[in-house]
Amino acid sequence: MSTNYFNLTLILFASFTFFLTNCDNKSKAIDVNYLKEGVLCTETIPLDFIDESGKIVSKYIDSVKFSYLDSIAFTDNNPDRLKVYSTPAPLDFTKKIEPYSPEYYMAYTVFNIIKVIEYYNGLFDNKIDFNSQEEYKTIEVTIGDTPYLTSPKVYIFEANSNPSPSLFFHEIGHRAFWYIEEGLGIKFKGLSYIHMGLLEYFTVSLNNSPLVGEDFLPEKGMRNADWVYGYPPHDSLSLKGLLDAIAASYPQKIQNPNSNVFKFYDVNMNAYKDYLDEIDNHRGGMIITSTLWRIREQLGQEMTDGLVARTILDLNKFMDTRSEFYNAAENEKLRDKIEWYDLYYGLIQKDKDLNEGKGIEIIKNEFTRTGFLINVVKL
Template identity: 25%
Template sequence: MGCFALSFSFLTSCGSPAKKSVTIGADALAGSCVGGPTTGAISRWDENPRTSSGNASLAFTSTLSASDAKPGVLTGLAGNCLLQNQMFSLTKDSYYPSSIAAPSGGALLYAPSTPQFRQLNSFYAASELRDLMGTIGENLSSLSRISIDAHCKVANNAYFSPSQNALCLGYADVGSYRRIWAADDADVIVHEAGHAVNHALSSTSVLNSSGEAGAIDESIADYWALTVHNNSVLSEWFLGYLGGIRDASLNYPYPGSMQYEVHDDGEVLTQTLWRLRASLGRAHSDAIVAKTLVMLPTPARFSDFYLTFYAAAKLHYGVTASSDPNLTLIRQEFTARGIHRTDAPTAIAPDGTRPTYVIDDHSISALSGGNCNGVLDVGETALVLVNLRNPIAGHQGMGVAYLSSIPAGITVPSGGGVGEFFRFLPSQSFANSLPTGSTRGDATSSAAFLVRATTAGMKTFSANYVPMFADPLSTAPAYGTYQFNFTLNVASGTNQSSCSNSALWP
């Protein structure tokens, strides 16, 4: 069973959901007018204070200078004396509710120290993504107007909330009684607006359908920011302070670098797309990425993204022959990254040393009755990780196991009969292939089956393992499904309403 995000943040992983205590309310329309300006001159950053000033070492505690700002023009305003266009709205502010920039005629020129500067910078940057979508011909008319909170009350983060259809742009305290704001960093703004675009072109359900679907969403949100600003480095300012800059010019391999953390794992795909942008050209790459989102199936994993990207490219170029030079470039790049693959282990089976882990604690809401003894007892709903071993001396990418035979006395809650094994290291068990750190538990939960015992005794299960297949030139081989069996001895221990035992987890 999987761990899938319900909000889409710049820094927060599935294991640590974005802060949901922040309420982004409906736009307040006081001060609106009829026949107001539809354009407005502003001052804004050329991406962020560091890139705009040309000083890559600009201190985060610096007083930001108006001389480093660049001119910009807001276009397509609604003409109602509010900061609104067809796609975005900024008419409220959590920290500065009485200082809202409003286009009522004349220039909107504010100093970088003012909240209005950051509001206008946010609106301008988000609208750059709107303009890109128009350039590549994507129709986002079905997307409701997105509210922007340029001074959201959330520390060290920024996020897009699908339920509130809003961007929350937070802050970081940098010392000396100073803060830096995500609203000063156009990469953050476009990234979060990019989530809204992704979910409009695809859907929230598709982009929440697997462990790798969240990484796809983060990757494409990064890609939109990078392509808008024509810069491979993401967020030299906000992430620069928080220590999480992402660089699409690097070369992380799949699946060896995967950590089961959506932002980290998304970098593998972003780097692939950035190289393709250089070889195919920006206009073609942008259009194919957007078309891929429209066509993306569910569940969506990296293999599905690659095959869909290839199909979208064929439609975009109007070609079918695999010898087409652009299709060849796409195959070469996904192959070099390790995503083009046809994993075919000669056999796969539970590890001989530790074949299963029974996790009968209360760490997630789906578990109940557990007494934390590592044995499945009658009345318990527990996670069962079958610790499969990779039999080959090479990596395996995302594979999926499905329960095919469930013994009497066992029930499987909805979705509990599927396990996603996000990677295997060469000649290693899945437990030995897990990442270190906070995402280890998420990866374990995603690979484990969820079962409930109703009677005691020895129980034998059968399951099918489907290895990763991602080759647009052929169909999945018939031998690509491997059956394995495992047994559990269900006991009759006393159920408990709460307990914890970290030793249950690999």
């Protein structure tokens, strides 16, 4: 056997061993499944955030945890003080990642968190300081039966589910808009339908789909930007409408006082019994989201995303000049927070600056289609 043949054999053996090692798991990518408009889709996602020792490394995430849901409770019967009780389980990223395993859901979550943060960073010129939100740098993924209770800190998946990535786009959207309000000072004054509508616009735009909630919200509670949500809001967008949708989606669980669904329904019914006719801001925000989605369908994602982002950053300025463009009704009391006419006027002005006014007629038509009386705004 010649020396050259022997050396070539060694090289081929080493290359084959390297191939096996890297395809086994430290695989640099995995396939994940998710629903999009009723179709099961598959995406190959890179695992470049997992180092050679099996540790997740990202400047946006300090640590991760995985657990199985045991039960939920609400401290002081307050719907906003959810307590999740779960049993921790270890993660091992040094082995092959199996579909629907703890590592699979964690990788899917981390990949999308990074993706959405970088999307917002690009849109808002890094003005949103996600790393200042220390409490959200520890991420927990939990397997349980209440995925609709996911938060930017605890992501809940049903076993073997295929949640739409709109889940992550929405939750990181909350973080972005909390910072836009608290860090940048934009005067939404809480989770108003304007705040939520703008947030959810970016959810559907990044997802390139009008649907929010596939395989994590109850079917009757899903949101669809293709629908025309009229203004003023319909009764179905009330808090009662939301709770009715929860009850209708889980007819058996809602009868069991020990179920997590019943606990959620009951605490909300009691806490908001005097406010059930008020708008549910998550679904009420679709009034704005659907309007902007229709504008996007005509102007395209890049132009519309940029237009909406630039308008948001100047909303306070537009609000402060209301007296110059808004014809208030007699005895109308103007509130010191962003309203639809501030957004509408701002979009028109920004379109002039950014797009030479190419979208003005489209913006006018779609706000009118929603039901906004745009004639009260002087342009």
